[in-house]
Amino acid sequence: MRATQGAGEGAGRAAAARRRVGPYILITTLDDPRAKVPVPERRYIARSTDGLHTVLLSLPHPGGDARRFLTEAEGSRCLLGPCVAPATALAAPGEAPWYARPYLPALPLPTALAVHGGPLPERTVRVLGVALAETLAIVHGQGLAFAGVSPAAVLLAADGPRLTCFGAVRAAAPDGTPRSGLPGLDAGSLPPEQASGGRPRPLGDVYALGATLAYAATGHTTPERDELPAALRPVVGRCLARDPGARPQPAEIIRALAGDPTADSTALRTPGWIPGRVIAALAHQSATVLTAEIPTGIAPVPHPN
Structure with a gap:
């Protein structure tokens, strides 16, 4: 489009x-x-x-x-x-x-994919992932879980992404209430432990981040492993582990996606990190x-x- x-x-x-x-x-x-x-x-x-x-x-x-x-x-x-x-x-x-x-x-991330005509370039996904992981690291350092990270919650701007839909109203239901099928909630981004009623926790944010990056790279929050670009499979696959203990911490995600332990999302946002059609939109x-x-x-x- x-x-x-x-x-x-x-x-x-x-x-x-x-x-x-x-x-x-x-x-x-x-x-x-x-x-x-x-x-x-x-x-x-x-x-x-x-x-x-x-x-x-x-x-x-x-x-x-x-x-x-x-x-x-x-x-x-x-x-x-x-x-x-x-x-x-x-x-x-x-x-x-x-x-x-x-x-x-x-632009909401789904709109950005529609404008681009399909999944975003790997470079864009890497910048997106590093920026969001940096934010989650800080939020988790405050002793909080963001809750509600999902493709629609991410807005793509020229100077980097923004996270909206704060807490997705604590991911749409009180603790102990199964959340599947609730209005506005993206089931593909919902951590398995939370879908069954567990309260939002930091490692649930990591699962949701993995689903969001999978969406940006493939157009689906739960793609088959071979649908993901080869360079993204290890880190996104770990984010999407059903066992929270098997998921990486945000700092590990940053290192894996940035490819340089000293780089941050600002350094990665060099000209061309956003596709031209998205800039035009x-x-x-x-x-x-x-x-x-x-x-x-x-x-x-x-x-x-």
């Missing part, structure tokens, strides 16, 4: 998105509704009613746990790491639940958002309760 393909459909999605949420007017959806990859929350590009601020704005799925959604968003403010884009604004008490972070041109998105006209007199989204 080229950057300009589906312009009419995109305009239709933009028109459908013209609603007010808190102090923001929705400009367009971030995720392609035709994509078959589950997205843990509804995400939009929006602008403040005074026209001064553009944000990425998230809403829970209808019927989702609004309290936990906002708790996870609030908790994101404590997360550290190069890929974390924490919430900077949240719904006020009594409002329909939402949270926002500053906008930057970015980022530029197209930025131009569309910049020129969007925001109408007045739009009623706010009602509280789901």
Whole structure:
């Protein structure tokens, strides 16, 4: 799919998105509704009613746990790491639940594959993996599990990836509750021990990272081993081990993917690390958002309760 393909459909999605949420007017959806990859929350590009601020704005799925959604968003403010884009604004008490972070041109990983026309180059996957593993290492060092790492949770920007969908509302269910089949949850990225009700743990993040890198490299979160590029098979295969104890730590993933013990994701992001079609789509998105006209007199989204 080229950057300009589906312009009419995109305009239709933009028109459908013209609603007010808190102090923001929705400009367009971030995720392609035709994509078959589950997205843990509804995400939009929006602008403040005074026209001064553009944000990425998230809403829970209808019927989702609004309290936990906002708790996870609030908790994101404590997360550290190069890929974390924490919430900077949240719904006020009594409002329909939402949270926002500053906008930057970015594509959900599934959209990036669609724009590119298939799996991403190995170089892009390596940079993606190193950056995400760096972030997980820092989050785990805080004594936390990110929870909810999945292809849709990753946004690809020109200066590196971002992790969104904070905690995926603790991966969509309370501890002890089987999570399979819950709305917005990507079963292929769900660690086996968590699918049966175990609470999110750091080594579960490693499994989810492996599934996300497998998706970036093949278009599937659970590919056959020989579908993966040969150089990625050992580290991704270990990440996807059913036994948590057999999975590598983030530092091991960084060493395996970077190929240089002194390299980090910044050093690896040399020109050309993102495919040209993805760069073009980022530029197209930025131009569309910049020129969007925001109408007045739009009623706010009602509280789901």
